Amino acid sequence: PTFLSVANFATVLRVRVPELLEKLQELGFENITNEHILDAETAELVAEEYGFEVNRDDNLGADLFPAPLPTDDKKLKSRSPVVTIMGHVDHGKTTILDFLRKSSIVKGEFGGITQHIGAFVVQTPVSKKKITFLDTPGHAAFLKMRERGANITDIIILVVAAEDSVKPQTLEAIKHAKASGVPVVVAINKCDKEEANPDKVVADLSSNGIDVEDYGGDTPVVRISAKTGMGMKELEETIVTIAELLELKTEEKGVVEGWVLESQVKKGLGNVASFLVKKGELKPGCILVAGTTFCKVKVMKDEKNKIIKVAMPSQPIEVSGWKELPEAGDYGIQAKDESFAKKVIINREKRKRMMEEASQIEEMNQRRIKAI
Ligand code: GDP
Ligand code: MG
Secondary structure (H helix, E strand, O other): OOOOEEHHHHHOOOHHHHHHHHHHHHHOOOOOOOOEEEEEHHHHHHHHHHHOOOOOOOHHHOOOOOOOOOOHHHHHEEEEEEEEEEEEOOHHHHHHHHHHHHOOOOOOOOOOOOOOOOEEEEEEOOOOOOEEOOOOOOHHHHHHHOOOOOOOEEEEEEEEEEOOOOOHHHHHHHHHHHOOOOOEEEEEEEEOOOOOOOHHHEEEEEEEEOOOOOOOOOOOOEEOOOOOOOOOHHHHHHHHHHHHHOOOOEEEOOOEEEEEEEEEEEEOOOEEEEEEEEEEEEEOOEEEEOOEEEEEEOOEEEOOEEOOOOOOOOOOEEEEOOOOOOOOEEEEEEOOOHHHHHHHHHHHHHHHHHHHHHHHHHHHHHHHHOOO
16 A cells, blocks of 8 residues: 555554554654554564565665766866856846847858757857857756756856846846856946946945956956947857866767756657757767656757757757657756666656655654644
């Protein structure tokens, strides 16, 4: 049975209820009545006390794919940075991303900005380096990634409007940045406006814990206008400079790992997910496990809707071939074949059920204790 009360358990063990209650007390369990629900661990312990051999499901050990997997330092190659923009609403996040997206389209290139996959790559105008920009991810996905002790982003651009300065969501973004330990570039936007007061923004940020360059700190501050394009080149080159200092590296070959950015059902393609490769080379035919679903990679497209054959680290792509939709913030890892992928998933589903059951039992017992 899923839920085992003390009374039921006594029947299973063929002992009298008062005796079992005494035994439980001996073992250190307090506040127990014959209605109390036992968790699997306690039941196992007691059964062993009575000389029963417990048949445990060993498939419930560790997650077969604890993410991320360790890297082999000898195989590391440098990779381009992944950047996220954060800041208060209306301070210009979308306008900045649109400016960068447009500037990344080569004149006359077919397709334009038709495809939206939650991320795009630009080549910087001066240094000709690549930068991957993520569309500001939802709060939930971002937190989920952080819970796994990993950061999807290497650099955060903190946008603050020059005429509005520090606002509640600016402080929220500062909190995020500090907690993740990711380096910040401050972009003071809307500097084209007459009311712009970038010096006040610098002072406000400084008094809110940002170590601004203007006052001798480490955090670069760039004055921009996403409307006129002023300072945008400088912003991109600042990111490149920081990325170089970070010496970002990854394994280019071998097992693929990466993040699910978002997922949806698309006409003619079925379940698709945008995926940011972090490690390895992703190719059609690869098996990716993410959360409790997997994908046999069918078609891969870049942000310009172009079909690509190989996706490298820091490259965002749209991947079709998912059995079910994975969730934003899921970590994907390549499995050697479908049967292993299924094994990982069955294991995760069982673990998930067990956790849910454990918390349900805890809740039921809490309610009982309160009722006593
Ligand atoms: P988000 O909420 O942070 O994504 O902000 P948006 O990008 O949607 O911008 C909010 C408003 O500010 C829009 O009306 C933009 O046109 C305007 N805006 C954004 N950047 C600039 C800028 O550099 N200068 C001026 N004058 N307006 C801007
Ligand atoms: Mg926006």
